Amino acid sequence: MSYRLEINNVAKHFDRLLLFKKIDAMVEQGQLLTISGENGSGKSTLLRIIAGLLKPSRGDVVYFNDTLRLERSQLCSMMTMAAPAINLYDELTAHENLTFLATIKGSREKHRKIDSLLEQVGLARFKHELYGIYSTGMKQRLKIAAAVLNDPSFLLLDEPFSNLDENGRQIVLQIIAEQRRRGCTVIASNIKEDIELGDVRIELS
């Protein structure tokens, strides 16, 4: 199976404010797309459009599995996103959050993977602590773990390295490397080293 993501002539404006226009890109299996730009240039907005959380003013985003165009309903189990504006549940522990996500994504067999994933992101010791009391760096690690829990074919990450220490950064880099073998990856970031990871790049002005 080979996954592909196409962004076709996408534009977005809020009332009269034009954020971006004529955005085109194609991300093949194993490739990484980076979206960069100054604050307010619309990186997160474009990522939300790619995720289907926001409608573009013009153009469209299409997901493919080989030549088969994927419907929105199929993407729930194949696409995930981690972003500062997407939270996990404060009232649940790390383990409970991941168990819940594995179940509603219809991948109950992933329950076995939860412990090894928590180990990988360095949160195994804190797996029974409430997410609400985690530090911002720990929260970021758990968000990344939640995003790759069901081995997504399409992984979208908004500022994936924010609030992470050097060890956390290495863990996320390793996760991204694993994801590149599995499917398509999209990262929105401002940091030069992150942008240089990209095989395909979009720079918003």
Added chain:
Amino acid sequence: MSYLNESFALLKKDIKCELRTRFAANAIFLFAFTTLIVISYSIAPYRIDEPHRPFIYATLLWIILVFSAFSGLSRSFVKEAEAYTEDLLRLSTQPEVVYTGKMLFNTTLLLLLELLIVPVFLLLMNIRVGHAHYLILLLLFGGVGLSATTTMVAAMIARARVKGVLFSALSFPLTFPLLITLIKGTEKSFMEADIVHWDEVRVAVAYIIVIGVLSLFLFPIIWRD
């Protein structure tokens, strides 16, 4: 099966979060008990003429239940929006699963409220129920019908600025036909006369089917836009 498993996972998650925060339960139960105490002190049984009692008691009972429900059930989606977990759900599962899971949670809360409030109400107002089975069916189907409607409205108002006002304004006309039916049926259950046709229970079941089917069609549009 997967649809039901996912809906029950959402229900389980909401119950767990509710038990740890008592976000909706506090609002609903405090409102219900306060209203109940005020009513029982101000309109004690002896202040109402015997022939009018069944109708007035039935009306008061459903006023307590409906307005208590309105005070807490609107929070089901507002809470997700305020905690920034709404998009997590949106990306993780189908809209129908979200609607069913939230409706199951609201139904659980409402049935729990009925289980606590109705016996106390009957006791304080000294009501002898003529047809207990009819009252139980009305409470059951009434609870499901109310939660089916309020879940849908809660999703609509989650991103509005004046959530409380909008929730009541939208919920009231939608639940009005059900409410009138439930009051009429409850009045019958408080009386000794025989119940022949079970009209109110049938109307409540029909209401649930109509609202349920409409919600499953409309909810994905509201949820995704």
